[in-house]
Amino acid sequence: MxxxxxxxxxxxxxxxxxxxxxxxxxxxxxxxxxxxxxxxxxxxxxxxxxxxxxxxxxxxxxxxxxxxxxxxxxxxxxxxxxxxxxxxxxxxxxxxxxxxxxxxxxxxxxxxxxxxxxxxxxxxxxxxxxxxxxxxxxxxxxxxxxxxxxxxxxxxxxxxxxxxxxxxxxxxxxxxxxxxxxxxxxxxxxxxxxxxxxxxxxxxxxxxxxxxxxxGGSMGIPRFDRDVDITLNDWKWFLVFAAASVIGGMFYLLMNRITLALGKKMIKHRVISCLLAGVFLAAMGTFLPWTMFSGEHQMGELMGIWKEQGFEILFLTAIGKLLLTNLCVNLGWRGGNIFPIIFAGACMGYALALLSGAEPVFTVAVCVSAICGYIMRKPLTVIAVLLLCFPVTVIVPMAAAAYGGSLVPMLKIFSEK
Structure with missing residues (x-):
């Protein structure tokens, strides 16, 4: 300029x-x-x-x-x-x-x-x-x-x-x-x-x-409308939630390295590579339907029925989403990763809320912010994306998780050579 x-x-x-x-x-x-x-x-x-x-x-x-x-x-x-x-x-x-x-x-x-x-x-x-x-x-x-x-x-x-x-x-x-x-x-x-x-x-x-x-037609992450009261019982879980989400981010980047190597070996075989991505997508989508698509529309469904899913389904959906996004991108189904990562973080947050008994909106805000902060390395952008999705009462933990996640050192194994 x-x-x-x-x-x-x-x-x-x-x-x-x-x-x-x-x-x-x-x-x-x-x-x-x-x-x-x-x-x-x-x-x-x-x-x-x-x-x-x-x-x-x-x-x-x-x-x-x-x-x-x-x-x-x-x-x-x-x-x-x-x-x-x-x-x-x-x-x-x-x-x-x-x-x-x-x-x-x-x-x-x-x-x-x-x-x-x-x-x-x-x-x-x-x-x-x-x-x-x-x-x-x-x-x-x-x-x-x-x-x-x-x-x-x-x-x-x-x-x-x-x-x-x-x-x-x-x-x-x-x-x-x-x-x-x-x-x-x-x-x-x-x-x-x-x-x-x-x-x-x-x-x-x-x-x-x-x-x-x-x-008609719109886009964007659904909003958590209700205000929440954050207690000391919630805050005592903050580091656990943030650490678990950063580990999830490490898993995502590790899968990126592995699937990228696979994709490079198949780069001259476009039809076979894209068909293989379709097989992975169908197989995982059959057993864990929420792993398909971007996650933007599914987020609204998740908010309403997360308690009915149980810890195992929510956790496996989070892990499956992080894996499947890498398989799609690196085998030829190209697209963005922000919506899927946010959805995976939300599934992880709800799963941990079931385990801990902590306020679910607080848990989801921390998990989504931490995993996005670690992977994207842009905490201000993460906060800007999530700012209108969560109530004002969780802005502080959300910002702390985003900045905290971005400060965790990136392991060399995750860097492209």
Whole structure:
């Protein structure tokens, strides 16, 4: 933002507001298509066939075949949110010549039940669209990068229904020119970026909610509406809950290393790799249905019937979700990991609430925050995602767990070589 002149900042912010609205409309459209596709594959067709017991395997294998053939023709897409932002940061742009390919690549795994979130594919589409607009307007360098970052802020804010998430995520990503500027210049640039990102998020949420009211459809993590009173009995379990969640995060990263190695060995065999992912998805989904899909809609169901599930089902669902997300991503069913990790953390929290007798909302808030903080290493972003999901009374333990989880050292075995 440093190269954008101050006199143009207001115009740039207004343009970001409009761009955010466009991003919100695009995200709403793609999520609407996803919902219709899921309804067709998982409700209409099985109902027409009489809901046979073999249908989950048939649908997941069909999905694996379609995804594999698509990747064989167009490549392994979509890229992760980190890769998209990294390329934008280093190259100052992102490819936009085949956005329709990216859209189909993002939707297919979600429609066929992949244990994935939509943020990776949708972010890549919006970033590509922003870069295309920037090139048409002859923006260069910092302007294109910040335009795309504004699009990311709007997209993440819309997907998670968390207005501050995209803003926090962008600010926790260190800029390449931070070391080249004086502290005063850094402060001025960050203020300018904040204005632009806020404008983009407002535009995105306005478009998403407007279209949702007119035509239906929404996204975001369900809210724990009831206020809770946290007692000393709850706080005495805090370190236990946080430690268990960090261990869960370590399991996730270990499974990522193992499944990534498997995926690399099969990288030239797209159809077989994606079919294998479909087999794992169907097998686990048959015995633990909540391990399928992103977890966003299932979270609402979980809030209502968690006591009926028992510790074993909740714990196995949490572990299975962490494993299955890695299997999907690294074997070819590409997508995001934030929604699945949040859902896994919630299952773990409810399981520990059954064991300990602690306040369940407190337990879930601590577990979700700690596991997300450890895996993402961005505590401010974690807090921004969860801020509107939990009552005000659990903000302190939520923030403590997120920051505490992010401070636990990352073992070298989890790092890519």
């Amino acid at each position: 440093g190269k954008i002149k101050k006199r143009n900042l207001g115009v740039f912010a207004v343009f970001s507001l409009c761009l955010g609205a466009v991003a919100g409309a695009v995200v709403w459209t793609l999520l609407r298509i996803m919902d219709l596709g899921i309804r067709l594959v998982w409700e209409i067709i099985p109902a027409h066939l009489g809901s046979p017991i073999w249908y989950t395997f048939a649908a997941c294998l069909a999905g694996g075949l379609v995804i594999g053939l698509w990747q064989k023709k167009f490549g392994i897409l979509p890229e992760s949110l980190e890769v998209v932002m990294g390329q934008l940061k280093t190259e100052g742009t992102y490819p936009y010549d085949q956005l329709y390919v990216l859209a189909v690549s993002a939707l297919l795994p979600l429609i066929f039940g992949g244990s994935l979130g939509p943020e990776a594919g949708l972010t890549g589409i919006i970033v590509g669209l922003c870069c295309w607009i920037g090139d048409r307007l002859k923006y260069k360098g910092a302007e294109v990068r910040e335009l795309a970052n504004a699009g990311i802020a709007a997209t993440l804010g819309v997907i998670f229904n968390a207005p501050f998430m995209g803003i926090a995520n962008n600010f926790e990503n260190r800029d390449w020119d931070d070391d080249l500027e004086a502290p005063k210049e850094q402060i001025e640039r960050k203020r300018a970026k904040a204005l632009v990102y806020v404008a983009a998020v407002i535009g995105g949420l306005w478009a998403m909610r407007g279209l949702g009211k007119l035509f």
